[in-house]
Amino acid sequence: MKKIFAVILTVVMMATLFVGCNGSDSSSSKTKKVAIIQQVENGAFNDMRAGIIKGLKAKGYISSDKDVDYQCADGDETNLNTITQSVANGDYDAVFTVATPATQSMVNQESDIPVFFCAVSAPVAAGVIKDMDKPDMNATGTSNAIPVEEIFGLAKQMTPKAKNFGLLYSSKTDSAVNTVEQAKTYLESKNIKYTEGAVVEDSEIATTVESLCKKCDAIFIPNDAVMQGAMSTITEIARENKVAVYGSSATMVDSGCLGTKAIDDIGIGEKTADLASKYFEGKKVEEIPSIVVPYDYITVNKDDAKAIGINLDSIDFGKDTVKQVNDAKN
Template identity: 30%
Template sequence: MRINKLFKLMAVSALTMTALTGCGNSSSNGDVKEVAIIQYVEHTSLNTIKDAFDEQMEALGYKEGENIKYTFKNAQGDMNTAPSIIQDFKSSKKDCVVAIATPVAQTAAEMSTDTPVVFAAVTDPIKAGLTTSLEKPDKNITGTSDEIQVEMILERALQVNPDLKKIGVIYNKGEVNSVTNIAKAKAFCDDKGIEMIETTVTGVNEVQSAIDVLTSKCDAVFAPNDNTVANAMDMVGPACAKAKVPLYVGADSMVQDGGFLSVGINYEDLGKETANMVDKILKGEKVENIPVKVFKENLSVYVNTKVLKQLGITLPNEIKNDKAYVEIKE
């Protein structure tokens, strides 16, 4: 009898310990990570990145309300708003901050002393002051770069029109990424003997008049992956098509929104890689061990076929027969 009672007590104790241990593991596994996301503005490129990021995070096992909590804010292109958003993020403990586009990445950098920051779609992270090394990030900030191949895009412009004499450029000089790309365009044009006509804008409301001036003076227009211009593609694309002036752009999404041609990456891939970096950080990896990912390989040549017809252009074989050629239909 006593032995049976002893065994029963031992069994109950064992079950109790197992239950308690199970509860402990459940609590540990149920640790909810907090990730704050700030996006500079609404346009196709950045929206594509955000959507791909969300999908990849879910594929990696993160479920909103279960093991992760997101705080998402959009600055709506207003850099006066971005600092207050970052201050809100700082007031509550975050495990990681994601900044989509250069302007908000620069603002989010002030959180990097206490919180890891992962940027997305920053053309030149070093010139933007986010790190001094792409291979070994040294400011608790890393991320993905959409450095565009300006020379490759403009080479395609020359293939389309070997007699190209004047090319107009439109961008917001307040965006570091755009300034970098326009400098590359200027160097290319100087080397090829092409006159570059430069027009800058500070907001979407200035774009229409600026593009009208360029299309009246130029044989082609180049717009880098500039957030202000990308947000106004519904004006820029039709204006160029109507004037029969090819619009060469810095992103596949800008081709989708009415640009004629681009050479570059797929922004879905960039969004997914940004999520992979956040995943590593949430699992304990140090930021300094996560190199900045620059997307400059396996590039595609994107052409909007609707715009192609509107322009009345016949694509040269160098482009049409390129294995990287991708047709985009609006």
């Protein structure tokens, strides 16, 4: 009888052990502790964050938004540094950073936690990696390298008489400076005149735009959170002067710019999550190349076109998908 009891007890213990082991391989063990850091909240960055979360959910690494430690610096550089220091000292499986400033701040912490950046337009120039194909600073991610040549091609379609472009940007934003350098190179190659409007302080934006409007037929703005924050002011002045403004994101167009060739913001977030999944599945960060995400569609603002006298129906946009929007209340 004792032998029978011992056998039964052994079977029960083995079954319990099996269930326990089986449970450790369940979806709950796949859950990761992740943080997402933004310098500032705006439509584009929020959509990118939503895309990251969507991608992580689809892969089973989180079950809800509550599984993500989201932190925003509200545009304050000191806050951003405090946040990245805190995260660097945490026990996260991965950190996602949206756009250049947040990525630079996090990478500069030199943490052992891998960084997956989303929408850094010039990762090498920004100093967050040294090689796109072989990331070497415990960071990799997606680049929304601005399709400068294509945007100026769109400008030629929409405003063919524009002979002098204003280049409006924050001189403190590395990615914006890099994109403007690309724009200058392109414009010089086509013998197109340009006037730079570099802004140091936010208080200079309005006067800089007014100055550019007196000299230029159109204005180009790179991906720049500083300029996005002042978009209503910029477009109001430009409309009064009948000057077209070309942005570098769909959010800029929603906020009043005339048009751009845009990357889907939720889509680039999902692609960033896909890169992180390769790490979670066993690859080293340096084995996961950073990728440049191409533009998805043309977006144009109907309100702006009407204000400066452009008939969108008369423009041939070719085979590109075109989204026509009105001013959004951001």
